[in-house]
Structure formats: C-alpha cells, structure tokens
Amino acid sequence: MKTTLTVVLASVFSNAAFGQIGINTAVPIASLDIVAKRSDGSTAEGVLPPRLSGDEIKAADLQYTESHAGTIIYASAAVRVPSSKTVNITATGLYYYDGKMWQRMLPGDPRKMHPQSAGDIKNSVQPSDHNGWYLLNGRSVSSLPLPAQNSAAGLGFTTSLPDAADRVLKTRNGAELLGSHGGNNTMTITRSNLPDINLTGVVSGTAESAGEHTHGSGEGGFLLGGTDVGNNGSGHYQGNNESSSWGGVGLMSSTATSGAHIHALSGIATVPTGGIGASMDNRSAYLVVNTFIYLGE
Structure with missing residues (x-):
C-alpha cells in the first residue's frame, strides 16, 4: 500500500x-x-467524489461562489430544509455546482439527456404524479413524500401546491408571487359594459285621461254650437251687446269636466333587452391537459 x-x-x-x-x-x-489499475475485476475502479449529506452541503453555502462552477459532489441524503443553493438536492445522487446552485446530474430519464430542476413546470396528458413530477391540483404539501415536501418548501410552497385546474400560465409581472392565482374564467356584462346605442321598441298604452278635469283656453275662449251658454239666452251671440242671428253659438273660457278628448304622450319608456344577466365564458378554444411541477425523485 x-x-x-x-x-x-x-x-x-x-x-x-x-x-x-x-x-x-x-x-x-x-x-x-x-487509468484503471486493473481490468480483471479484482479491484473496484472509478473516481469517487466527496460524499456529503444535503445538510452538510448546505452548511458550506458561503464557501461556494461562481468560481466553483463545475464542482461535483455525491449527496448521500436529501437536504431537510433547503436553501436557495440546495433546493434541488431532493434525493441521493451526483450533483454539480453551476455557479449559483447545485443541480442534479441527469435526473429523470437519463436516456433523454434532459435534466430537470425543482420548480420546472410541464404540461402532460399523464393522469397522475410520475418520476418526480407532481400534479398541481392544490393538494396539501404535507401529503407529499418528505423529499418532495422539502423541495416544495424551498420553492415557497409550505402549505399547499398551487391549483392549476382551469387556469392558463402567465409570467410573473413585478412583485407578483410565484404560484399565486388571479383573473376570472367568466365575466358578467353590466349596464356600463353595453355600447352607447339607443334601443327601439313598441310602447303600448293609452292616451286618454281618467277623472273629471277641464282644459282652459290660451286666449279668447272655446266656441260652442247649439247652446244658449255664453250668449243672451235666446240662442244668439251677444258678445258686444248687439243682436246677431248665429243660431245657438256660445263662448266658454274652459271645457266641460268630461267629454271625448286625447292627450299627447310624453315620458320615458323602459324597453327590456331580453337578457337575464348570464355570465359569459371568456376562454378561447382549448385542449385539456394536466400541469405538473418537478419536485425531485
């Protein structure tokens, strides 16, 4: 030796x-x-990187800077309460430092050469959790396996996962919290939402007036025929104290309290649009899929 x-x-x-x-x-x-020392199978050949638990790797967070990008470590256990640098250490395996955080080397299906990191999002027609991907259905974080719980907590989801059901995904704007909900699937048009147009319709009613009343003349009076009212009582008009033979013409300053007459209609007519205040679906045509978040295997 x-x-x-x-x-x-x-x-x-x-x-x-x-x-x-x-x-x-x-x-x-x-x-x-x-170079391998022997190739006959009598010795264990290979390179063995440092082996540390996730918590031990986390304890050295301040020691790893951008200059350490490319460093490789074997995590012997997942980190229990992850930091921003160790959030991806969710299971045992090889990890490399990318200058900002530890990344797992080829998680998921290594045949695809497609590494995943905690917090990655994908859409799929898979019906349930699979290979470290967890359905975003609003479930309690405590219902997840412990490594996934730790990973979710590192992403800020300590109580429940976001619920992506019946929602589209958008990029964060300003101070919006990742995983927060907003917007509505339906909307209701109010009167203020209607266009500025005049609605026309048929107004039904009556132009007659009920009850006794009189109408006064604007000036002069109303001429009457076949009466001795407003004349000298003999059927002759004596408006100027001179006799005339007008044959029962009289003059009154107002109408009688009853009689056939019409009124001009003036007022505000309410014409219903026929609506019932139903909500409108504001979604475009869509394909239904499930949304998953990667929390590690």
Missing part, C-alpha cells in the same frame, strides 16, 4: 511540471488522466 502510494505520488509530481497529471499512467493525455 505504501509502495503504491509512493508510485502514484511520484507520477503526479513528475507530470505536474508539464501541466498534466496522470494516475496509473506515465503519459497522461489530458489535464487529469486516470
């Missing part, structure tokens, strides 16, 4: 001066070239 270590160190230091380091090889072909 001591001899092997001496050989390895000698190899490292001898090649360091030339800018390349070889382990188990005297002719490295890269900055660090590691």
Whole structure:
C-alpha cells in the first residue's frame, strides 16, 4: 500500500511540471488522466467524489461562489430544509455546482439527456404524479413524500401546491408571487359594459285621461254650437251687446269636466333587452391537459 502510494505520488509530481497529471499512467493525455489499475475485476475502479449529506452541503453555502462552477459532489441524503443553493438536492445522487446552485446530474430519464430542476413546470396528458413530477391540483404539501415536501418548501410552497385546474400560465409581472392565482374564467356584462346605442321598441298604452278635469283656453275662449251658454239666452251671440242671428253659438273660457278628448304622450319608456344577466365564458378554444411541477425523485 505504501509502495503504491509512493508510485502514484511520484507520477503526479513528475507530470505536474508539464501541466498534466496522470494516475496509473506515465503519459497522461489530458489535464487529469486516470487509468484503471486493473481490468480483471479484482479491484473496484472509478473516481469517487466527496460524499456529503444535503445538510452538510448546505452548511458550506458561503464557501461556494461562481468560481466553483463545475464542482461535483455525491449527496448521500436529501437536504431537510433547503436553501436557495440546495433546493434541488431532493434525493441521493451526483450533483454539480453551476455557479449559483447545485443541480442534479441527469435526473429523470437519463436516456433523454434532459435534466430537470425543482420548480420546472410541464404540461402532460399523464393522469397522475410520475418520476418526480407532481400534479398541481392544490393538494396539501404535507401529503407529499418528505423529499418532495422539502423541495416544495424551498420553492415557497409550505402549505399547499398551487391549483392549476382551469387556469392558463402567465409570467410573473413585478412583485407578483410565484404560484399565486388571479383573473376570472367568466365575466358578467353590466349596464356600463353595453355600447352607447339607443334601443327601439313598441310602447303600448293609452292616451286618454281618467277623472273629471277641464282644459282652459290660451286666449279668447272655446266656441260652442247649439247652446244658449255664453250668449243672451235666446240662442244668439251677444258678445258686444248687439243682436246677431248665429243660431245657438256660445263662448266658454274652459271645457266641460268630461267629454271625448286625447292627450299627447310624453315620458320615458323602459324597453327590456331580453337578457337575464348570464355570465359569459371568456376562454378561447382549448385542449385539456394536466400541469405538473418537478419536485425531485
């Protein structure tokens, strides 16, 4: 063991001066070239990165800066209360530091070479949770597996997941909270929403007046025929004290209290539009899918 270590160190230091380091090889072909010591299966070969729990990685948050981008660590356990840098450490596995936070190396299906991070959103026709993706249906965070609970808490969802049912997704504007709801699926038109137009309709009613009343003349009087009212009592008009033979013509300053007559109609007519105040659906044509959030496997 001591001899092997001496050989390895000698190899490292001898090649360091030339800018390349070889382990188990005297002719490295890269900055660090590691060659398997044996290939017969008698030894465990490979590179073993530092192994730390999620909480231990979190404890060193201040030590990792942008200059540490590319650092690789094996997380032996998920972080219990994640920080902004460790929010993606939701399960055991290899993680790399991207300069701002730890990212899992190829989570999900590695065949697709498509890594996911906690908080990623997707739409799918999958009916339920799968491969670390959780349906956004407003459920309680406490109903999720513990790693998913920790991941959700790191994203700010401590009580319940957002409910994406019957909603479209929009980008945050200003100080809006991620995961908050807004808007309405329906709207009701009020009188102020109607266009400024005149509605026409048929007004039905009567132009007659009930009850006894009289009408006065504007000036002069009303001429009457076949009466001795307003004359000298003999059927002759004596308006100027001179006799005439007008045959029962008289004069009155107002009409009698009853009689056939008409009135001009003046007023405000209410014409209903026929509406019943029903709400309108303001959604465009749509395809129904489910919305999921990635909280880790």
